[in-house]
Amino acid sequence: MRKNFTAVLLAGALAGTLALAACGGDDSGTGGSDDANTLNIVGYSVLEQANAGVISAFQDTDAGKGIEFKESYGASGDQARAVIAGQDADEVHLSLEPDVQKLVDEGLVADDWKDNDTKGICTQSVVVMVVRTGNPKNIKTWDDLIKPGIGIVTPNPASSGSAKWNLLAAYGSVLGEGGSEEDAQAYLQKFFANVAALPDSGRDATTAFTSGTGDVLLSYENEAILAKQSGTDFDYIVPDSTLLIQNPCAIVDGASAKAQDFMDFQKSEEGQKLYAATGYRPLMDVGDLDVDGANDPTNPFPEPATLLTIDDDFNGWADANTKYFDENDGIITKIQAEAGE
Template sequence: MNTTIKVAVAALTGALALTGCSTAAGSDSADTVDLMGYSVLEAANKPVFEDFQNTEEGKDAEFNTSYGASGDQSRAVESGAAADVVHFSLETDVTRLVGDGLVDESWKDTPTKGIATSSVVVFVVRKGNPDDIRTWDDIVEPGVDIITPNPGSSGSARWNILAAWAHITGNGGSEAEAKAYLTKLLDNTIALPSSGRDATTAFTGGNGDVLLSYENEAILAKQGGADVDYIVPPDTLLIENPAAVTKDADPTAEAFLKFLTTPEAQADYAQSGFRPVVDGVDIPEVEGANDPSDPFPTPDKLFTIDDTFGGWDATADKYFGTGEDGDPLGIVTELQQETGKVGEE
């Protein structure tokens, strides 16, 4: 991706803050925006909020925020949690709300097709990469302990698993070979925490040899002082995270949603390790990246959910279906049950 960057530098605080809820207290005159986001956005959103509040549309804005595993956050909104803006890991976590009448079905009718942030799947390893992990084949070698979030709750987990699947089928392998590969990967997995942030916390706490994660989460961990490195494998999957407003959102929330894909906001996200989703974003350097002056190298082969899998509509149930209402189990769900790696809920 070609990017030109001009960044207003913003301080990043709490880089490895624990996932949870935070509330920005507003004045009586403030326009309060309730934002529900997936877990790894917590630190990245702080400079974005500040820059939006420096605009005419956002000068009176305050934010009430809640962060957690993407699927859990979506289900919370479905159950009545307050939300003006949702920013999730997966498209399916937004379309769930479309089906419930909470988000308009036209939410993807934007220049970025509803996408607000992007990244790629990487391997987070111990400092110096003592196990010399470079490729997808390396992580399924005997004795390699893997941590990845639980696909039942985490959007990050689903991107990770699909990247592993694409490593096989995208390079000419059959579905049977992809299942065999995922079985090896799950057999090597020692923990499936409920969210991407919880998985990072487990790994930086000393568990496992390799963490499957977002590139931005790896960069943020390094910015926060974690003693880790990360590897962008030769082939990986492009991660695209959607955002939308709910139907009852006021104009301030709608203005904030539009602001998310401006070069200014994308520059803020880039400083937290996200790859820009629009052109014209200037990034002088990104602290924590393998090469701060060239932070987002193009992998040798970059798979996408649309081109490789036919989009989320064709993918969600096929791989992650839960078998409810008589429907068959998804491929990954079934493999989790077969291997006993069902993860944490």
């Protein structure tokens, strides 16, 4: 029997509203709060509403009783830099692995943070194309994005983790069809020529698009589903070729012991069902679900014809981040700069 999560989502949204009052924390430095019953969560922007229901449910468990949360959300790269600068954090839940690696390099997260059943991943999704209601520009494929007159909205890879997922999905769509690196680079040159806006974060990109900018928004599938749950009027497309998005989470050095309890709950079947309620693809089989806002609520997470992964198609983030996004020599960085973006 499928379960409908609308009630859970509404309760989570209320919890999120209350949690926002606790955002920010003090300036006592990285490594959590002096209060063992307070957890400081630092996350990427799109995660904010999804975490609300998960946190509320955790507080109803024996492990979570009496635990208060202080939350901070923003562009993933900016959040990593904030923790390095001293922002309180017990758990970081960021958009992509290189942002956690920055914390490892600073001695703030243990080297073995990925040595667990999920390889350090708490949530996952795929890259989708969000279009105006009724899809007036008839956008269905990656080739459609580079047609004349198409305005693309995607976050800026200088600050946003979601931007890197989006751009690698676009690049990989060419490689997945047998194209060469040169072909993929030529495609991205045309892609950037059509970019209408590069907001700082995934959430800012959604706001720009819903405010009228562009014809297509590259986004996380979960962000599109959550926006539709909230009443936003647009459509989204899961392209035949897309990229699996995997968002890492890690415990910060000196964190409260309760941080591990919370992370265990996030990765549990119950936690993954709650994340699925707001559009994330669960990390394990959690049974049949109805997810409001999905194109087909009874089959919310269709399998794309080609699902690229960072490890299999881009040799892992350690290589991909340098090859494509190095601030001086990255392939995509250079294409973006040449396009004046």
